[in-house]
Amino acid sequence: MMNQVPERGGDSKNLPDQRRTALEALQRWSAFPAEASPRPVVLVGPMVITGHGFQDGESKLAFERGDIKPAEGVPSEAYELLKDSSGERSAPDHGHVLALRAATLGQADFMTDRGKRALPAWILDVEGALGPVAVMTRSARRDCWEPPWEVPLPSRGPHQFALPSSVSGDGMNLTFRFTSWPSSLAAYESANAFESDCAVAVVPIERWIGPRTGWVTLAAAQRAVDVRLARPLGGRVLVDLDGRAVPVY
Numbered sequence: 001m002m003n004q005v006p007e008r009g010g011d012s013k014n015l016p017d018q019r020r021t022a023l024e025a026l027q028r029w030s031a032f033p034a035e036a037s038p039r040p041v042v043l044v045g046p047m048v049i050t051g052h053g054f055q056d057g058e059s060k061l062a063f064e065r066g067d068i069k070p071a072e073g074v075p076s077e078a079y080e081l082l083k084d085s086s087g088e089r090s091a092p093d094h095g096h097v098l099a100l101r102a103a104t105l106g107q108a109d110f111m112t113d114r115g116k117r118a119l120p121a122w123i124l125d126v127e128g129a130l131g132p133v134a135v136m137t138r139s140a141r142r143d144c145w146e147p148p149w150e151v152p153l154p155s156r157g158p159h160q161f162a163l164p165s166s167v168s169g170d171g172m173n174l175t176f177r178f179t180s181w182p183s184s185l186a187a188y189e190s191a192n193a194f195e196s197d198c199a200v201a202v203v204p205i206e207r208w209i210g211p212r213t214g215w216v217t218l219a220a221a222q223r224a225v226d227v228r229l230a231r232p233l234g235g236r237v238l239v240d241l242d243g244r245a246v247p248v249y
Contacts, residue, residue: 018203018241022192022203023201025239025242026194026196026198026199028239029196029198029237029243030198030199031147032237033198034197034199034234034235034236035234038143039235040144041110041112041119041140041145042113042145042237042245043111043113043144043245044247045110047136048082048085048135049110049133049134050063050133052132053130055129055130059127059129061096062096062098063129064086066083067096067098068082068097068099068100068126069099070100071099071100071102074101074103077137077138078100078124079100079103081122081138082100082122082124082126085135098126098129099127100125100126101125103125104123105121105137106120107121108123108136110136113238113245113246113248114247115247119136120137120140122134122136162239162241163177163222163246164177164247165177165247166248167249170232171229171233171234174193174200174227174248176204176224176225176226176238177224178222178223178225179221180204181220181223183221184209185210186207186209186210187206187207188204188224188225189205190205190225191204191205191225191227192227193229195230195231198237199236200238201241202238204225
C-alpha cells in the first residue's frame with residue numbers, strides 16, 4: 001500500500017500535539033500509588049486466558065457470548081467471573097451452549113506491565129476448549145489497579161504505538177520500543193521523556209530522511225530509541241500516548 005508523503009514544516013512539527021497528548025496520558029495515572037509496597041498489579045492483558053483456543057468456530061463464538069452452563073457443583077464465583085468476561089450478559093439463547101464441567105483453584109500467568117506474573121485463578125474445564133481456561137479470581141482482581149473510568153482517554157494525536165520496552169538495572173535508562181516508519185524513511189535518534197510521580201510517557205523525535213514529496217510504501221516497522229530519565233523509573237508506569245500501560249522488562 002502506498003501513502004502520500006505528508007506536508008512537513010520541520011521534523012518537530014508534531015511535537016506540541018505530542019506533548020499535550022503525553023501530559024493527558026500522565027494525568028490518567030495521576031492517582032497510581034507508584035511508591036506502594038507491594039506495588040499494585042497493572043494488567044496489560046486479559047483476565048481470562050484461553051491459550052489453546054477452541055475446537056471450532058461455533059464453540060469460540062458461544063464462549064465469547066457467554067453461552068455457558070455450569071455443571072452441578074461448579075463454584076458460583078468461577079461461573080460468574082467467566083460470564084462477566086463475556087461480550088453479552090444475557091441468558092444463553094443462541095442454541096449452542098457450552099458446559100462448564102469443572103473448576104479448581106490454582107494459578108495462571110497473566111501479563112502485567114512488569115512481565116508475566118503468576119496470580120490466583122480458577123482453572124476451568126470448558127466444553128469445546130482445547131485445554132484449560134484460566135480466570136483470575138475475585139481476590140486477585142482486588143490487587144489490580146487501573147485508571148478510573150471517569151478519566152477520559154487522551155485524544156489521539158500523531159504518535160507512535162508503544163511496544164514492550166526495557167530499562168537499565170539502575171532504572172535510569174529506558175529503551176523505548178515502538179512502531180513507526182522504517183529506517184529508510186525516518187530516524188529516531190533522541191526522545192522527550194515526560195515524567196510525573198506516577199507515570200512516564202516517551203515521545204521519540206522524528207527526523208524525516210525520506211522523500212519530501214510524492215508517495216512512499218505504507219509499512220510499519222519496529223523501532224527503538226534510548227532516553228535517560230530524570231530519576232529511576234521505580235514503581236512508575238510507562239504509558240503510551242493513548243494512556244495505556246506499556247510492559248517494561
